Amino acid sequence: MQRPQISSYRRRYINEISEGMNVDNTAVFLCVIGFLLGRAVIIDNLGPFGIAYFIYMCTHKKYKMPVFFSISAGIILSHSGPHALRYIITLFFINFISSFISKYDDNIFRVSIIGFFITSISGMTYSLVTDLYMYDILVSIIEGLAVSSLIYIYSYGIPLILKRSIRRSISSEETIALSIIIALSITGISNISLFDVSLKNVLSFLIIIVVAYQAGPALGSASGITIGMITTMNTVSSPVYIGIYGFSGLLAGLFRKVSKYATTIGFIMGWSVITIYTRGSSELVLTLREITISSLIFLMIPDEKLKYVEKFTKGILGSEESSINYISRIKEMMNTRLKDVYKAYEEVGVTFEKVREKDKVLDQRDIASVIDMVTHDVCSDCPMKRGCWNLKFTKTYNMFTNILNHLEEDGRIDNNYVKAKFERDCMRFDDVIKGCNHYFDLFMLNYKWNKKLCETRRLVSSQIKSIAYSIENVSNEINNSMDFDMDMENNIIVELDKENVKVDKVSYIKKNDNFEINIQKRNCYSGDLCEKKLINAVSRAVGQEVSAYKMGCRSMNNICNIRLVNFKKYTAKTDVSYLSKDGNIISGDNYTYMEISDGKYMIVLSDGMGKGEKASEESALTIEILEKMIEAKIDEKISIETINNMLMLKSSDEIFSTLDLSIIDLNNGNLESVKMGACPSFIKRKKGGVEVISSSSLPVGIVSEIKIDREKRSVREGDIIITVSDGIIDAGKDKNLGENWLYTVIEKMDKKTTKEIAKHILDKSLELVDGKAQDDMTVMVTKIWRNRK
Incomplete structure (x- = not known):
């Protein structure tokens, strides 16, 4: 017996039902919502929530049937018999035309219109079967409008549920729609x-x-x-x-x-x-x-x-999140651009480094060239040429080669050496000697310039690489350690407003364990607002003590820029005493001391070679470059290498300068000292005793490859750091005291202030040289103080 054929329509209907019977965690969650929305009832037993929910879910065939049964269960359990029957019939009709509805899954407006007509006609038909009143017609139209609006709301909230695991950013409309769905679901819990x-x-x-x-x-x-x-x-x-x-x-x-x-x-x-x-x-x-x-x-x-x-x-509340995302995108873009620049400069540096340097004045190719030139100048018109270069070519060529090798070793040719080995075979050996010496001098000059060029290219390569590494460090700092905190900025603005301090801009930047606050406002004219109100208000806002970076007014065009950082545990104060050699106005010693980024304090002393204007220019260049590069947060190793390269490339003359760099971390009291040909420095401890920091490294500007010696110490409140130039140290040489005289003076002195200490050491130095400075004398004295909250 032949099995009856299933019509194409029934087959399609069965397939749709089987497609809509998927059950997973999402389906269970949607069914719970459907059940609660089916139970949700408003005035006069109206329940448009479940109907609107199912109409929208018809656009998602995968979960259509589980949602259908869950809504039906909710309607049956909450509505009275006639009303429940009306909504169940409506659900079946919607399911019947679900294929038609799903065609408009990308046009929610049309789906909303379909929902309006289905619900309105269903309500009017129910009223016609019972008792038709004008009030019932109006209620049916209102219920249709409610369904139409709810479908539109569901179109924002339900997709968020379906893709909740992959969504990272949510719009305001989606959040509001989801909150309405949750509130309606809670209504379905009823009593x-x-x-x-x-x-x-x-x-x-x-x-x-x-x-x-x-x-x-x-x-x-x-x-x-x-x-x-x-x-x-x-x-x-x-x-x-x-x-x-x-x-x-x-x-x-x-x-x-x-x-x-x-x-x-x-x-x-x-x-x-x-x-x-x-x-x-x-x-x-x-x-x-x-x-x-x-x-x-x-x-x-x-x-x-x-x-x-x-x-x-x-x-x-997405404005803050959008700002943070925008900042993150800017950071990512800047990081990518800086990485590209870093790679480009690094490649250029490597290319400059790949230069062939000659190991000898004359290599085999050069020897052949010299022989050709000498032969052309001396042997071309010699009557013995045929015998030397035709009959005895190998012997003659080897003799020339031996002469040139001897020339390479000794620099000049000994006539007696040539005469003993060459006179019997050559009638013009004096001219050969002159030619070889002449062309060797030319090759020697070329060799020296080649060496100079190679050295210069190595310096340029090193400098380009330093630039590349500096760019990479900036890139890493931007990418890793900078975070903006909008909430903290708002807190600061509120606290300042309480103190009647009006500001234009506030930025709060967090860098690892530290933070930086930049405030822009109009001038206060008195210059003391920072100390009186602003620091206290900002400290309350951030919940910890802050201090001003480089205390004092930094204003321009009536705009004041204030920079606040973490409250530092220590403060450093420096005083300097100096005297130029022979009473010159210009000193070869240059120095600087300043607070730099991240709560650190820098002390630098540089002594240029010689005296007067030239020495001052060299040391000033060293100080200026180092100051700007350290302030720009460029690593001190790269900074010192840059200074070394600049001095070596600046002139054909040999110029150099010593460098004495000390960096104090005011947050924890760590001291890092870097010396390049500098004199020893001293730490006089508050509890007694003197420590010496010394180094045997060369000054910058002498050799292309420098060795940087670092020494780390710890300083505490009351400790004194004394940095001097060689004019101070050398003052004791004539008295056969060496360097120990200064150690003894520092150990025994009882001066307290930095100014008194600096003047005392300079006076003692002058006593040793009978009041006549033999070299520029500079004393820098830095004392550490503990800040009190």
Whole structure:
């Protein structure tokens, strides 16, 4: 017997049902929402929420059938018989035309129009079967409009649920739509209770508290109003509850920055005050248990789980998130560009380094060239040429080669050497000697220039590589250690406003464990606003002490730029005493001391070769370059190599200068000392004793490849760092005291201030040279102080 054929329509219908019966975690979640929306009822047993939900889900065939059954179950359990039958028939009709609806999955407006007509016609048909009144027609049209609006809302919220695992950025519309869906779902819980505790109220309170804690008072009150309006829309006292929910969310959000406990207390206070004022104390007692349960659940939720809510709340409060994302994109773009520049410069540096340097004045090819030139000049018209170069070519060529090799070793040719080995075979050996010497001199000159060129190219290569590494360091710093904090900037602005300090711009930049605050405002004219108001207000805002970087007014065109950093544990103060050689106005010693970035303090002393203007120019160049490069956060090794290359390339003359660099970390008291041909420096401890820091490295500008010696020490409050030039150290040589004389003076002196100490050491040095300085004399004295909060 032949099996009956299944019609193409039935086959397609069965396939659609099987496609829509997928069950997974997402399907279960959607079914729960469908069940609750099916149960949600407003005035006169109207339930448009489940109908709108199913119409929209027809555009997602994968979950259509599970949602159909869940909505049907919700409708059956919540509506009375005739109303339930009406909505079930409507669902079946929608399912019947679901293929038609799914064609417009990319046009939600048309789907909304279809939903309007289906719901309106369904309501009018039901009214016609019972008793048709004009009121029923209006209600049917209103219900159709509600379904149409809800479909549009679902089109924003449901896709967020379907793709929740891959979404990273959420729009404001999606967040609002999702909150409405949640509020409608809570309405579907209806009167379900356990031990007289309303599940609907517990979930409503919990959601408001969570949103207020994560997003603040604005979104907390907004969520309270939304949930209050939707969950109580079918009650007479709905306006009152909307106010109670909204005020409670507002008060909870105001306390969110204190703690989770303060947030729950704020919510309870807001609910209690308004409820007692509007509904009486008896109403408060009925809901207090539910509020307590919600608060306890909230307190038990780990902060890591609550962070998940931020993705949704920042969809509404997205201006800050957008700014941070914009900054991140800028950082990423700048990092990529800087990396490209770094690679380009590094490649250029490597290319410059690949240069062939001659090992000898004359290689085999050069020897052949010299022989050819000498032969052309001397042997071309010699009557013995045929015998030497035709009959005895190998012997003659080897003799020339031996002469040139001897010339390479000794620099000049010994006549006796040539005469003994060459006179018998050559009648013009004197001319041969002159020719060989002449061409060798030319090749020697070329060899020297080749060496100079190779050395210069190595210096240029080293400098280009240093630039590349500096760019890479800047790139890494931008990419890794800089974060902007918008909340902290707002806190600073609020605290400054409380002190009546008006600012134009505030930026808070966090760098690892440190931070930097830049404030731009109009001049205060008195110049003391930083110390009187601004630092105290900013310290309160950030929750720790801050200090001004380079204290003092830095203003231009009536605009003041203030830079604040972490409160530093120590402060350094430096004084200098100096005297030029032979009373010259210009000193060959140059120095600088300054506070640099990241809470560090730099002391530099440089002594140029010789005296007067030339020495001053060399040391000034060293100081100027080092100061700018260190201020630009370029590593001191790269800075010193740059100075070395500059001095070597600056002139054909041999110029150099010593360099004595000390960097003190004012946060922890670490001292790092770098010396390049500099004199020993000394640390006089507050508790007694003197420590010497010395080095045997060469000054900068002498050799292309320098060796940098670093020495690290620790300094504490009251310690004194003494840096001197060689004019001070050498003052004791004529008295056969060496360097030890200064150690003894420092150990025995009882001066306290930096100015007194510097003057005392200079005076002692002058005593040793009978008041006549034999070299430029400079003394730098730095004392460490502990800051008091």
